[in-house]
Amino acid sequence: MQAAKSGILTINGGSSSIKFALYQTGEPLTRKLHGMLERIGLSGTTLTFHDSTGNAPQRNIVPAGNHHSAASVLIDWLEKQPDFQSVGAVGHRVVHGMQHAEPAPVTSELLDELHRITAYDPDHLPREIELIEAFRQRHPKLSQLVCFDTTFHLSMPRVAKLLPIPRRFDAKGVHRYGFHGLSYSYLIEELAHLGDSAATTGRAILAHLGNGASMAAVRDGKSIDTSMGFTPASGLPMSTRSGDLDPGLVSFLARTEHMNAAQFDRMANHESGLLGVSEISSDVRDLLAQEAADVRAAEAVALFCYQAKKWIGAFAAALGGVDTLVFAGGIGENAPLVRERICDGLGFLGIEVDPKRNANSAMLISPDAGRVKVRVIHTDEELMIARAVVRQRHLGSTS
16 A cells, blocks of 8 residues: 555444544554534534644534435545545444454445345444445545444353344344444453453453443453343433333333334334433433433433443343443543442442542542452544554555
8 A cells, every 4th residue: 555545534423423533554543633423314414523733623514414415425525635635445333243253345245245234223234334335436446444343242152142032033143242342342452551451361341331322241351241232222221222121112102102113113212211211311411410400310310320330230240240340432431420320339349439530530530449440441433443444454465
């Protein structure tokens, strides 16, 4: 690859947003540009970006009524950026990868496979495929690589993957997959960098708490269980996703509300969680600001913290104890009060939080004498994608 084409563009497409970053290869990778296109399909779609000058982020209102137009808007904007001329490869985050154990180059065969499995994740896969195809159409000479969120959890034992439904569905791929794998991979690498033995020979619970929220139980650097299951809607309550629900609700709401499968899916994924319980906002910052005056906000936050506490207890049981607990994601990194409430009462596991360190969101928020290290780590899925592209280039150059 010529030096002029040594740049790497990363694309992290979500259900209503697209995160992007542009890196210059080298040791270490240098981020030249990063940003987000958010509120896709809603009023006030915005493109916010930061460049390497250190100036304040810039924010533009853009016309993107759906994901197809959002992809075109983003590519149009990127093409006008001087650093885009250096891009020689694009790396994508794809939420569902079935049994893919490694990142995969984009080929017609891979795209056909992703189209075939869209039923496994209809909220994410179609949008992610659309982004890949948009870049392929506009810039066919750019190599593209797909990184799968499910790969990290392939190490789970079979007992953790099985769902208690008729066995015939397991043969069709209906089992626990787990997600947020790129984030968890980054957190394990960071723990190793910090010299935390839980990354390689210990027991770690990783809590990725953001708009989507999940936890992973990790032993010796390998996932042994995770809260999200067959889809990203399960496990913890999230911003707009319900998390785990009684399956009897499906027939109950069908009888009493005449709710069909599509309506139930929309409710569970887009109208529930913090938004559904509070009836105010899906953003925990809004709810914390209003909880003293509005019981609905207080109950939504309390439910989130309570369920997170339960999952920590469950994973401590699966691991036989815990050595390190990591908070990451938008809530995990930036909401000291939520971290405090989640950890409160977990002293029997050795989990304690130092109030001053926690208030300052220090990297280590547990006391020095604490049995369990409680850490706050800023996760970086985009950097993991860029690193995967670098490795793929290296393999290609040596094969």
